[in-house]
Amino acid sequence: MRRKTVLICLDGLDPEYLETARTPSLDAVAHVGFFTVGHGVLPSVTNVNNASILTGTFPETHGIASNYWYDPVTGQGRFIETAEYLRAPTALERAARAGLRTALLVTKEKLLHFLGRGAMIAFSAERPPAEAVQAVGAPASIYSAEIDYWQLRALRWVLRTYDPDLIYCSTTDYVMHKHGPESAEAIRHIETLDALLGELLETFPEHQVLITADHGMRDKTIGLDLVALLGERGLPAAFVPPIKDRYVVHHDNMGGAGYLYLAPEWVAEALALLRETEGIEAVYLREEAVERFRLPADRIGDLFVLASPETVFAEPGSIGSTRAAVRLRSHGGAYEAGVPIWGYRAEASPEQFRWNLDIVRLLDLPDAEEPRTATPMR
Numbered sequence: 001m002r003r004k005t006v007l008i009c010l011d012g013l014d015p016e017y018l019e020t021a022r023t024p025s026l027d028a029v030a031h032v033g034f035f036t037v038g039h040g041v042l043p044s045v046t047n048v049n050n051a052s053i054l055t056g057t058f059p060e061t062h063g064i065a066s067n068y069w070y071d072p073v074t075g076q077g078r079f080i081e082t083a084e085y086l087r088a089p090t091a092l093e094r095a096a097r098a099g100l101r102t103a104l105l106v107t108k109e110k111l112l113h114f115l116g117r118g119a120m121i122a123f124s125a126e127r128p129p130a131e132a133v134q135a136v137g138a139p140a141s142i143y144s145a146e147i148d149y150w151q152l153r154a155l156r157w158v159l160r161t162y163d164p165d166l167i168y169c170s171t172t173d174y175v176m177h178k179h180g181p182e183s184a185e186a187i188r189h190i191e192t193l194d195a196l197l198g199e200l201l202e203t204f205p206e207h208q209v210l211i212t213a214d215h216g217m218r219d220k221t222i223g224l225d226l227v228a229l230l231g232e233r234g235l236p237a238a239f240v241p242p243i244k245d246r247y248v249v250h251h252d253n254m255g256g257a258g259y260l261y262l263a264p265e266w267v268a269e270a271l272a273l274l275r276e277t278e279g280i281e282a283v284y285l286r287e288e289a290v291e292r293f294r295l296p297a298d299r300i301g302d303l304f305v306l307a308s309p310e311t312v313f314a315e316p317g318s319i320g321s322t323r324a325a326v327r328l329r330s331h332g333g334a335y336e337a338g339v340p341i342w343g344y345r346a347e348a349s350p351e352q353f354r355w356n357l358d359i360v361r362l363l364d365l366p367d368a369e370e371p372r373t374a375t376p377m378r
Helices: 015-019 024-032 046-055 091-097 109-115 130-136 146-162 174-178 184-202 226-231 264-274 288-294
Strands: 005-009 035-040 068-071 077-078 102-106 121-124 166-170 209-213 219-226 236-242 257-259 280-285 303-307 312-313 322-332 338-344
Touching: 005 046, 005 146, 015 184, 015 338, 024 035, 024 184, 024 209, 024 338, 046 091, 046 109, 046 166, 068 236, 091 102, 091 166, 102 109, 102 146, 109 121, 109 166, 146 166, 146 184, 146 338, 174 184, 174 322, 184 209, 226 236, 226 257, 226 264, 264 280, 264 303, 280 288, 288 303, 303 312, 312 322
Parallel strands: 005 166, 005 209, 102 121, 102 166, 219 312
Antiparallel strands: 035 338, 068 077, 209 338, 219 322, 236 257, 257 303, 280 303
16 A cells, blocks of 8 residues: 555445536546446445455455344344444555554444454444544534534544545445435535545645445335245244444344244245335345345345335334335345446556445555455346
8 A cells, every 4th residue: 555545434325416416526536536337236235345344355254235134043133333343454454464554434333343453443323522623623423414513523633633644534324324415415415425525635745545335225115024924924034134223223133134044944945036026126036135245145045036126125013014105215236236436546456446435446455355346236
């Protein structure tokens, strides 16, 4: 890594938002550097993609296949919020081992302990240290647009104060969950982020800056309860939505992907039923999902289910019927896997950036793995 490097994940920044907002700073990056629309990994949720980005690997290597860990033997689960679940070193760990100064800034507290290994300076905007509050001011609520603006100002402060060689900064997707690309709120939000990124680039013109997103976002109008659907046919199952986390104001734990756990004798019948159900885009056996999407076999269900563009999968009993009308913006499936990627003073050629995880995979850091590709699903 020949330059000091800033890595930024703009949570939930679907490329469609760039079609309605004015983004002169990001446009300038595209002009002097590069811009492309690439792929995030599936499921298209926060933990899976932040782990992929910061380790530069696919889920089969880093081990994260969901925001939520589930044990099919006990039927118990818990939120993935600590680094014990990660099976691959992060770029921060590799950089620290090489003697470089490292930092991690995340908006969501859940990512702090999950991604923080190897970070010499690390904090969240949700619970910032007193020093950051004194320097930047007090952040707004986690359920606000303003907390992201605080985050980017805090990023500039950390760069000035601690001068890290490598820093990773991740925002939140609250605005994208609540407002579509055509809304005044979303346009104002994207234009504010762009202005703050412009200030960052002006202040640190010699840094390598790589920007991407963890997933996109879409309007959803249909909720589907897969457990209820299978139960109507006498097929008992457990369901885990990969989007499941504590931030239910964002998405009500409804997303475009799901894992189903069934007894072996029920899998074939369930597979056939799901494949003919309206609102379901595709269903994969565990072995098929592992091969196609490079998922860890021991951390996914017997079936991996992907929704159609307008559909989300609901937790059992949460919508009151097998199928119901819903109104929310969410992600998790194949239709939210497209992500923007920008590079400024990038040390790799633009053609090499196909996945959001390439912003770390292509860094010149020790112990880098050269992974085979996965199969994007459009």
